[in-house]
Amino acid sequence: MRLETLAIHGGNIVTDSEKPVIQPITLSTTFIHQEDSMIYSRANNPNRASLENLLAKLEQGADAAAFSSGNAAGVSVFQALEPGSHIIAPDDMYHGLKKGIQTLFAGVLEASFVDMTDLDKVEQAFKSNTKLIWVETPSNPLLKISDIEAISRLAKAHGAILACDNTFATPVFQNPILFGADIVMHSSTKYFGGHSDILGGALITKSKNEFWEKIKNVQITGGAVPSPMDCYYLCRSIKTLPYRMKGHAEHAMVLANYLSQNSKIEKVFYPGLKAHPGHEIAAKQMSGFGGILSFQVKEGADAADRLISKLKYYTNATSLGGVESLIERRAASEGPDTLTPQNLIRLSLGLEHLDDLLEDFEEALK
Numbered sequence: 105m106r107l108e109t110l111a112i113h114g115g116n117i118v119t120d121s122e123k124p125v126i127q128p129i130t131l132s133t134t135f136i137h138q139e140d141s142m143i144y145s146r147a148n149n150p151n152r153a154s155l156e157n158l159l160a161k162l163e164q165g166a167d168a169a170a171f172s173s174g175n176a177a178g179v180s181v182f183q184a185l186e187p188g189s190h191i192i193a194p195d196d197m198y199h200g201l202k203k204g205i206q207t208l209f210a211g212v213l214e215a216s217f218v219d220m221t222d223l224d225k226v227e228q229a230f231k232s233n234t235k236l237i238w239v240e241t242p243s244n245p246l247l248k249i250s251d252i253e254a255i256s257r258l259a260k261a262h263g264a265i266l267a268c269d270n271t272f273a274t275p276v277f278q279n280p281i282l283f284g285a286d287i288v289m290h291s292s293t294k295y296f297g298g299h300s301d302i303l304g305g306a307l308i309t310k311s312k313n314e315f316w317e318k319i320k321n322v323q324i325t326g327g328a329v330p331s332p333m334d335c336y337y338l339c340r341s342i343k344t345l346p347y348r349m350k351g352h353a354e355h356a357m358v359l360a361n362y363l364s365q366n367s368k369i370e371k372v373f374y375p376g377l378k379a380h381p382g383h384e385i386a387a388k389q390m391s392g393f394g395g396i397l398s399f400q401v402k403e404g405a406d407a408a409d410r411l412i413s414k415l416k417y418y419t420n421a422t423s424l425g426g427v428e429s430l431i432e433r434r435a436a437s438e439g440p441d442t443l444t445p446q447n448l449i450r451l452s453l454g455l456e457h458l459d460d461l462l463e464d465f466e467e468a469l470k
């Protein structure tokens with residue numbers, strides 16, 4: 105099955121005797137004891153099974169685990185490591201997960217935050233206890249591109265697991281497992297949900313091994329699992345994911361080109377631009393460049409805030425990946441210790457008409 109077909113049919117494991125076309129919502133938390141029956145919905149339920157089956161197929165993995173948020177998914181990987189393990193993670197890692205490592209695992213895990221676009225720095229960061237390399241590509245919010253294949257070679261040479269946060273690219277544009285990643289992570293809150301109304305996360309594994317068993321144990325015993333309702337909605341949303349991604353990426357490319365030619369804009373970060381330092385690697389490992397871009401406003405943070413307030417169709421709110429365009433001055437959301445430039449605006453292009461999205465900026469930048 106090709107991706108568009110898989111997105112529509114992969115999430116329907118219909119076992120119901122009525123033969124519905126769509127996987128029904130099973131709210132029951134418990135199941136009648138029978139051979140091979142499900143037992144209790146924290147461990148498994150039909151809607152989560154459908155979602156996990158779909159996610160594993162979309163990412164070309166062997167299995168998937170769904171969580172109640174992207175952070176719960178990411179933190180589960182760290183929880184599955186032996187105490188004393190060392191992690192190499194990007195210096196611009198999604199700020200919520202970086203905070204997770206620093207606050208929840210202080211004294212338990214060691215971490216080095218490095219510039220993942222510099223392979224020498226990654227190589228130098230390895231220690232005898234390095235067990236996990238974490239990449240996020242494209243990264244949030246600077247759209248930095250890491251070479252998954254090259255980093256997977258380094259990880260293998262040192263016996264470490266490679267995990268990739270694939271939230272920005274989605275399986276429509278990038279399958280990290282095909283480039284050597286062992287684990288793929290998603291915030292399903294973003295493009296999978298796609299309508300800014302579901303919180304969720306997921307992990308997909310290349311193979312069912314001992315580390316995956318530990319992650320499944322964190323999922324089931326830790327219990328940060330999504331509800332059957334959330335799983336149902338995610339399966340429903342993912343049916344349109346391939347077509348939504350095409351629209352998001354088309355809009356982002358046009359806006360990136362427009363903004364990079366405007367005299368009030370200092371710099372645009374979008375991997376689809378030839379001038380982007382990661383463009384060639386992105387073109388190698390991605391089949392599209394995604395729907396997020398960021399840019400710096402020449403006159404600074406206040407001018408950035410003024411620009412945001414003038415836009416009609418872009419909602420000033422955090423998050424990304426919905427059908428509605430969202431915009432925010434990112435440093436304001438990340439807090440005082442952020443490395444993100446104060447004049448940086450992150451834009452999540454929605455599926456409004458392209459001309460409205462473009463004209464809105466033309467008007468606001470006059």
Ligand SMILES: *Cc1c(COP(=O)(O)O)cnc(C)c1O
Pocket residue numbers: 173174175176198200201240244269271272290291292293294303304305
């Ligand atoms: C939003 C996000 C997360 C965290 O996901 P939640 O669903 O908010 O917990 C992790 N990584 C990236 C790249 C994200 O954008």
